[in-house]
Structures are given as C-alpha cells and as structure tokens.
Amino acid sequence: MEHNLLQDLAIARDDWLIKVRVVRFWEAFTPQNEKEPLYLEMILLDEKETPLHVRVRNNFISDFKHMLQEGHMYTIKNLKIAPANETYKPVKGKIMGWFLCTTSVTELLDYPQFIPRHYFEFASIQQLSERVEQKDILSDIIGTLDGFGNEEHVYVNGNPTRIRRLELILKENKKVRVTLWTTIADQFHNMWLSRMDGTSTIAITSTLVKKFRDEYSINSTSSTRIYFDYDIAQYANWAPNQHNKVKELPAQQNDSIENRMVRNRTNIRNIMAMKWEATTQEKVFTILATINDIDDTFGWSYIACHKCMKKLNKRGDQYMCPTCNEPAKYPTPRFKIQLEVSDETAAAKLTLFDRDAQQLLHTTASELLQHGSNKEIPPVLRNLCKQTLIFEIKLSDHNLKEGSQNYTVTRTFIPTSLIEEQSTHKSVQKDPISPQQISSDEEEEPLVFKKKKKQEAAKPRQSASNHQEENNGQDGITSIDEEQILIQTLRTPTSKRTRDGNGSTTRKRKRITRQIK
Template sequence: MAESSEVNAMFDHLEDLEKSRTDWKIKVRVTRLWPTSNAESGVVKGFNLILLDDDNYHLHAYVYPDTWKAIGKDVKEGGVYIIESFQVRDTYGRLRPVSTNVDLRFLNSTKIQPVEDDIMIPLHKFEILEVGDLIEPGGQSEVDENPEYALDVIGMIEEWEPASRVPTRYGERETLRFKLSNGRVSYGVCLWGELAVTVSKEYESEKKKPVVAIIASSKLTTFRQELQIGALPSTRIYLNLNIEAVELFRKRLEAEGYKSPVVARRATITPTPATPVLMFSLRHLTEKITSLAEKSTVMVTFKISDIEDKENWWYYACQSCHEEVEKVERKYKCTVCPRSFSYGEKRFRLLVLADDNSFASTVLLTDRVVKRLEQTTVTNLMNSSKEAPISEMPSVLKNIVGKTVTVKISLSKSNVDGDSNIYRAVDLCEGSVSGKKAAEYSPITKFPSFDQSQTDDYVVCLETPTSSDSVSKKIKMEP
C-alpha cells in the first residue's frame, strides 16, 4: 500500500483555490491595494488587494473594515505574506480588476504573516493589451461602458499636459490629461485626484523619453464622441517599468520609425478539512493509478536521470489561464479562455526521465517546479544567452540532471484511464530548493499600505465593491 503523509512544506496554489473549504494557506505578494469608499462622504466600505503567487497567478481579495480591524495587521503594497483561513467565492459584477473566476474574502479568523521577500514571486502581473488592440480595425463602433473585466493597456505617452486644478461638484480637484499611443492609434487619458498628482510627479522625473506607460485596470469610454481610457478605483499607472513587455514594445516602435510628437495640444463558515496528500513510489503510482481520480494529487520522490526533450524547454502561455497559446500574426490567441493578447508569457516546460530505484517514468516539470529548482525564469535565461538560438536549451538547465526531488503530481484523465504514463509535476517541496539567484525584477516606486488602526470608528456598508476615488499612496480614513 502507499504510504500516507500530510505535506506541510508547501503552500496552496492560487490557481487551485475553490469554494469547498476555508483552511487554505498561501504565500503571495500584494501587488496592489486600494479602498472602496463613498465618493461624496469618503467613508471607506472595504479594502481591496491583488494577490500574486510564484506561479504568476493573481486573484482579487476583499476585506470589510471590521474584519481588517479583527485581523489587526499592517499590509504594504509590494510585501510578501503568508495568508491562512479565508473564504473563496465566485466572482461577480463588472469591471473586475483581474480575469480569474474566483476571488477571496478575508474572515475574522484569517491569519496574515509578513515574511522575507521571495524573489520567485514577480513584483507585477499584467494581462497586457496594446493600445492599438483595444478595438479591432473595422470592429465595433460602440464601446461597452461596463465590460466584464478592466483592461491593462500599454502605450507611449504623447501630448502631455501639466496637471491643473479644476472646479467639480466635490470642490476643486487635480486633473491630468495625455494621449496613449502606439504611433498609429491614440486614446485620450484623463486622471483625477491623487492619482493625477502622483503620475504627474513620476512623469516629470522620468529621464527616458518617450515614456512607455502601463495603465493597469482601466476602462474604455466615450467622451464628446472621442474614445478615451478612463481610470477606476483599482487603476495604477506604471511608467517605464523594467519588464520585458515594456522593452519589447519600445523596441518594436523604434524599429517602425516611431517619433514622439514635438508639439503638444490641449483639447463565519465551517471549513471542510483538506484531503491528505499521499506519498507514492513511481511503481505504486503506476500500479494504483486506476484507483485514483482525475485532478487528485500525490507526492513522489525521484531522481532526475535525464532531460527527454531538450528542444521544447519553454512555451508561450496565456497570461490568464497559463495554457499554451498560438501566435497568429502579432497576437497570441488562447483557445481555452478564449482571449487574445499582445504578449505571450514565457514559461518552462521540461520533460524528464524520473527514477526512484523502483521504477522509471516520464515526468513533465511545469514552470513553477523548474523556477524553484533553478531560481530563475525563462526570460532571464534567454537574456543571459542571447547568442544561442531561443529553441536551444541553456546548458544551466542540465544542472538538474542527477538531482533528487520531491514533487506534487496532479493526475490527468489520461493518466487515470491508463492512456498516458507522462505525469505532470505541479509543485516542488521547499526542501528541494537550494541556493539563490537573481530573478526577474522591476523597480519598486511608491508602495501604499494600510493598517488595522485605520478602520476605527467606521460604518461598514455591506455592499459589493463599487467605484471610488483612486488612491495611489496610502489609504486614509477620516474620523
């Protein structure tokens, strides 16, 4: 019989969270946070967080003020935290900040523990669309003012107008206007309040011009018969961010002869206990496979004897579901979502021969496993060996041959039916990772935070998160 063992060395994947339990344990970076507040009174109804794990999967989380006070923790944007015990719900509503189908609701029993930075969790995650791809040529003539998802848009800043103060029904407010362009198509952008002030200061301090901007969580609107990109409470704007998508966008426009215009114009729940993860040998796994179910997970320890396929060591993945995408002209099309993106996410995929002295089998090491083993990313490896063809596997990956690892294997229907003996390793025990290398990083600018003291004496409005003023520095609540 297989030996039973509960594994506590690993964290749950954000991608695997579902509604049947609350006793989850995740390790994530808070990439964004903002309040949901009443535009007129300023009363904060709740807090929103975008959580990102080391598999580059992100989810939206929501916290009521009284719940945050009960948790009693200080959370900063950009920080890494272990979070335990929370509710998982189906997403609903429009203009959601990420395209995942579940979100998290923190409970009074939720535990949040700050930990040291983890270089394998990226600083940012975007589902990027080029500004020229917002509406297809000859496509729709009317804009959906309330689409299902918010947009992450990339483009060059043009026709910059300095921030100014204008009268509104809420009193005088700062406003900022500019165009976002790809050299052929441009959209107006109008920002208000604290977001306008912050972006204005950052733009003026940027030395590299023209400036490439990523407007995260935005919407497409129509103003005076002109298409514009509008901001939401969740909107953040990143200028000249040090990530591959920005560099590729800039290089492509430069290759096409892009020149920036010189003249500017003005115009409480009982949790279901987690199922113990069983430890199998490769022989036991093969013999007992028909007694297991699809998507069940098992632990296996083996030695990596060889790398089977040295050519297909990486692939372009969907930014949302991580399935392989097809490149059609300049776009990457996912048939699972289905969605199209301007950029494909590069992810590891290594087919290896596994041997545990009882049996030998073929195992597919996913991106999460290889990143943990090598402490690097596909992009970093390509950048460090630019002279070699991108299809040629970097020699550093061959260092995993001979290593003994303990992995979590997720069984497919083909495995259970006996049609395939290639097993998919979806996670790696922390004990299998040794040494540290530099991972793909982006510069940290200003990171807001909020703590439990900010929720004192506030009315909790039990409503779905709705629109509010954008906040980009610190969430403030007035007594």
C-alpha cells in the first residue's frame, strides 16, 4: 500500500498511512503535576523534510511509548489529522496528528529514502524580537555556551521550583539568558556530566521569549529538548565560532520570594519623583500600600487576544487583534483593574493585570462577567479595598520620560511581620531610593495619610508647613503614625539632625500632613 507524504495530509481523515522518522520525542507535563505526563509528543519528518507535530493522549501512552524511539523510522497507519493548536506550537503548520486506539506502528529497518535525523526551526534575533511574550509558536535557538549556574530554587505561586540559568552567544554575537525549569534543568545537568570534551554548541528547542531590562530572556517549556554539538554537528555553523572557557554563573538570590518582597523597597513619593536617566537604571521597586478604592472609569476587564494578550477591537461581529492583524478565534476576558492606593507618603494609581488579580480574587474575569458587567464592580473586587499589600512595580518610559503616574504592578505579595522588619532594617541602614532625589531647600516630612475613623478618634495636632496652601488644617496622629515618623527620623542623615542638652536627637524640619478621605 502506497504511503502518504506529510505535505498531502488533510483534516477529517483518521486512516492516513505515513513513513517517517521520529526526530524529536518527549513527554509533556503540567507545572502542577510532574509525575504523570499529559501527552506523549513527537515531531515526525518524511523524505520531503516536512515536519508534523503528533500527540498521544495519556490513556494511550502505555500502548505506544515502548514502540517509539527518537531517531528511528516507522510506518504509522491510521493516524488522525486535526487542526493544529493555536498556541505553544513546537513547529509551524496548520495541522497536527493524533494517535488513536486503532493506530499501528511498525519500525522501518531498511528504508531507501534519506530522512535527516534532526529537525530544527532556529530563530534569528529578529524573529526572537517579534516573539517576545508571544505564545503561538515556540522558538528553537542555537548558540555557544558561555556560562551556566548551579541549581537554584525560585518560588512560583508560593511553591519552590528548580531552575538552572545559562548564557548563550547566538550567531549574531548577541548574548541571551536562558532559564531551564524543573525536569529540563535536570536534563541539562545529566547531559553536561556525560558530555564530550570541547563541547561548546548547544541547541535548545521549544522555548518562550521574554525581554527583561532590554535583554532577551529565554525560558524552557515542557516541550523543550537540549542537544549538544556532538549530536548536531551539521548545525555547528549556526553558532558563533568561539571556544572560550565556559564560566560559572553566580546564583541570583534576589529571585527568592522573600527577597522580591523587599527588593528596592521605597515609597510612593519617591516613585513619583523618579525621572529617566539611562536604559540601565533600576526600574523595579516594591512599596507597601493600602488599596483605598477601585477606579471603574474604564471598567475592570478587557477582551484579549488569546495569542498575544493585547486588547482586541470589535468590528461588527468579530474581534480584531491590531498586533496579530487578524480576527481572534478565541476572545478572552482578562482583568485590568485600576487601583487607587496610598502609603504614608502619597497616593497613586496602580494597574493590576490578570495573573495577580486571579491569585488575589481566586476567580477569573470570565466567571465574574457571567454574573455581571464590566461597568459594575463585583463585590469580590470591592473586597480588595482596605487591604494592605506589597506591590512590585516596574517603571516604564511612560512613567520616567512622560511623567505618567499610573504604574504597572508586576507582582503582589501579602506582607508578614518578619518581612516588614527586614524591610525596615534595610531602610534604616540604606535608603533604597531612586536614581532621582527630590531637591528642596528644606527636607520634607513624610505625608501622613489618615483614615476617616482615625481622624475622628485621634487627638488633633496642629500642622505647619511651607506648603500650607496644599495641606492646611488638622489631622490625627496615632501611635502607628508616630512610629513611622520615628523610622523616618532614623533614616535622616546625621548632618540633618541636632543634639539637645540630654544628647537626644531632634529633626530640623516641619511636618507635612495630608488627609485622605
């Protein structure tokens, strides 16, 4: 019986007969369960060098896993063809294959047609730049290994997760950082221990591309496979011809959840005072702030493209993605919540996006919209008000260059007494402020924010300031507020203080208070 070429396969048939080589073979796991595979997956290649992504469902894995091996050739009968997934595709293409209970596999020991042993779709720097934060197609990369680190642990959704960091130099002599996760990190370690001397070229398949501080960051997925140069010698010309000694990368301890909670801790006033200096300036800070209200002027959600997560535009009965420049097949509601927050120094607006909103609310935007509309704030959203959280904020050029005071939240944390003690201790020793300081003739007191109940219960004190037009009147100061002022006093340089007759320290500046209603 004559076999079919992969380029001729079409949807709506489940009896295709093909002769192919398995050029890539792996088990796909979910982050929540690394023990039980979700699928058995492979890339098949025929004599025309046409690739095909094929899956075996988990209930059939035991039937087929022992029959297949990467690098071997097979005749596969009764293969079903279906539309390819819209996201996380390991190879380009509009179709994919599925094994059925009726599928049969026979190894080809003598096949006259040449089929390459490997298949890659290596991405250039230009392609990587186009795929930042994109999830439709995964990226294969190849480069010279410049360095790697030991196994580390980071926290993902509160759970410790194994990672290993690499640095590769690509063909364009551009260095990229690679993070290998969980089992892929183990795979690299085992392969490195058994490597041949002189190993320098490394290929990493099916990765996701991000950009952090103007540098590309490559992340492995459950579909990732790693190949050293002795496996892929024919692709060596894809990597720069460098043979420097591979260096050891230091661990990045700041990625632990505890360190992220106090990373570059500052306050809202300092954040608002920052100005653009250079592309290398620090742009990620944390603040401790209280949510006072939710601004629903533009709603609390948006309809997103399932590929790039950008906002869709509705045209007639269709949703169009301006980034992908095509109709969205699966428009998805996602959170975009405008929070009004304040600390003891100032008030600001923060934008909370889908991931962190889901973690805080324990629900999705789709579920909430089933019982309401985007024009009304659901009670579960209102419950965020009065909560005090640690917000990790990433400043953009929109903030630093254009002066926008609406800031993007990249992570939220629930504060603990131990973490806040560490933060206070670090603040007393070294104020983690900004690249840009507030300049004035006289150092200002922190702006003390009061809740209405505290104002009514506390004894009012007179406030005097050079800014009486902006801040006139009275406000109550509780013992907590006095403690905050004491902390600020300790942070004041000695040159700004004077000594009284008993040797105690007082401050030569005036208090500025502001009421938040």
